[in-house]
Amino acid sequence: MKRKTTLAVTALGAALALGLSACGGGTASTPSQSGAASAGGGAKGEFNAALTQVFNPSDKKGGILKFANAGDWDSLDPGDTYYGYSWNFIKLYGRSLVMFKPAPGKESSQLVPDLAENLGTPSDNAKTWTYKLRAGVKFEDGTPITSKDVKYGVLRSLDKEVFPDGYTYFNDTLDLPKDYKGPYKSKGVNTDKAIETPDDQTVVFHLKQSYSGFDYFAQLPATIPVPEAKDTGAKYKEHVISSGPYKFDKNDIGKGFNLVRNDQWDQATDPNRKALPDGYQVSTNVNADDIDNRLLSGDLHVDIAGTGAQPATLGRVLTDPALKANTDNPTITRLWYTSINGNVKPLDNLDCRKAVEYAADKVAYQTAYGGEFSGGQIATSLLPPGIPGHADINPYPAGADNHGDVAKAKEALTACGQPNGFETNIAYRAERPKEKATAEALQQSLAKVGIKLTLKPFPQADYFALYAGKPGYAKDNKLGLALNGWGADWPDGYGFLQQIVDSRVIRDTGGSSNISVRDPEVDKLIDQASLETDTAKREPIWAQIDQKVMDGAYVLPGLWAKSLLIRGKGVTNVYVSDATGMYDYVNMGLQ
């Protein structure tokens, strides 16, 4: 018995020793090694080096890029995904009709053709959009991609029972047959009045109403072609058939997946992608702090979520010049703001709303969200700087030091007949500590002019459906202010503004993100922009809308969000895309 025990212990020890020695003696190249090489090569990094230019440019091929995600994808299926990072990453295995230009900074907001030869051609007053596909593009199995595959991809994405995660842009805008529910449930229904495919290379979209920005819809992952014969519905995400430079090798949903080169992809058909690494290794559901540590050590190349470093890492990185030099701090197209509800007295008076605008301490707002680097840049209007059409306006300056202009606020209170201030409630999402801190900061700063706020937390899941976003409830419960936030699906005035300033999206049943802007003039401007197909004429209209909403003081802008991104060691072609507010994954490589 004793000898058996001894043998067992010895065997265990030997196994461990073998394991350790095997790992210690490995010869595989690691990211940290390549990173060290780069340091010697003279590519010197500095803070924000990848904001407006390509950091570490290279055309060198080879290597495996390692990505990690603290959470999990909603879905890898192009018809069922709604995360910004997923739309960024999907370009590696799928080609939509149009895509954002793979370039740093403002240039990245331009749309360029991808699967299509050109951007869409509008006709019938922008109610019809036609795209011609490039010749010679194939699926990973060698089958040529036709317009019917694009049409099928869009149609299947309409089935919100099978694909509940995705957006409803196509459901809402295409001129579909009545009660059409997608190709699974509405089998055999003729859908040519919505999408026509007159030949294998042409796809024509017919809309219910004119929409000048349809090219932005054409860049959505739902226009990535899906071969009907290989469609497995809700299970398609387990193996998406690739039309891009990489295809799935292994996919353990919830754990991670690998991409390898797609030998059917032809560089000649694709002017946008370099396809530099030999493959991608993606881990999901990884501890967020662990991701930061691995990025800093060089064990990992990219934090795929692209939302920035964790609080535990921020202090360490920002105080160490060497570490900070390896980071970028982009302003993203997200606004943290407070809705000022004109349905609640006395905020039905413009001057009372203006008093809130002037009295708010913007620095305290910023501090509540985590400060300059991870919270954001103090916002002076709605439209973030990354959205084309943005104009620098500041109708309600918050004093020289941004701590609020008490004198102006008191003037406004007098003008609205409430010289001693008034009482109202402020709603926020109970699960969000930053919103609670912001509500407290506003409570303190508005108290300086006599506006007394009572904090009202509500559950996040029902915030818009039952509480702050339900007009009747908000009015009855005097929710004069409500914390809010909005990020654009793409850098365009329509995508950013329409859902938060168009009064026609407000429903009595609740659920709308717009809980305070009710201005017919704003609605008219949105319609005007929707019909304007000339980009140069359309973009100034977004600035007009921004000015109009601010003039009405329906919204107290807080911050244009920022994140602190860590550049992976040894990664080439690193740049921040304004279109996504994160690193563009499409042309990254390894030294």
Add this chain to the structure above:
Amino acid sequence: MVTYIIRRLIWGVFMLAIVSMITFMIFFLVPRLAGATSESLATRYVGRTATAEQVKIAAEKLGFNDPLVVQYGRFAKGIVAGADYDYGPGVERCPAPCFGYSFLTRLPVWPDLLDRLPVTISLALGAAVIWLIAGVATGVVSALRRGSFFDRAAMSIALAGVSLPIFFTGIVSLVVFSYGRPLAFAAPGGSFTPFFDNPAQWAYSLILPWITLAFLYAAGYARLTRSGMLETMNEDYIRTARAKGLTERVVVFKHGLRGALTPILTIFGLDLGLLMGGAVLTESTFSLPGIGKYAIDAITNQDLPKVMGVTLVAAFFVVVANLVVDLLYAVVDPRVRLT
């Protein structure tokens, strides 16, 4: 003996049914009592700009409009008889035991659980071997050298082991022994390799989680063994054994340690059973895709079929561990008779 085992197994099935009902009530009934509607529950499982119509469709698809009894009956039937699932182009059979489909990934839960079990078993068994050997050995030596420097030092370290949470020791150990530092000998987090793919890589990927988890448990075992040994070594039969002229090694290991093992066995069985249901903090800290990580992700996302599945699997291991411990009592302690 056989009658005893059969009776315990039936009792175990009954226990699992109770656990499933309580879990179901916590996650399905309590929100209803707090005012949640079918639609408000369904909003968690649709896209972030879903329309009211989309939410309605999701509520119907997930069965939230049915009475709770019907919803529970459907879940229980799936485990016993399997269920059908409409995945779009067709309907697929989810064979028994079917724990349903994730509300978020819309993939079956049972294969997920089976996929994650090897990670949890690898972690739990490896750590158990380390903590049992280290903990019991330390406890025995401490008891035999009561009051010595070794005893005091070992018990102080044991106290630290019990007191420090895994998310602290885990992150510190990763920072010190991984991430390419001078002392690095272990794999970074999230690098699990299955045993049958590469045993050496398997051990390499788990060595740090094993040691960290074992540090927590070994501390308790060392203290428990020490107190048990101190008590046993003062028993009359130990004096008798010495009087018979047996060597000290035989007295300590054959008579003393055996007597002190019974409570350790009880605790060990329960600890191992609980860990088989997922070492939540260890798996989260080291990003190991085991049952514990699966559980915490399911709870965070309120993915109810996953929560139900993982709770039942964890309860199953606890029930089995209890049965095995009771059976082993009879082996370790001849005075125990199972009836």
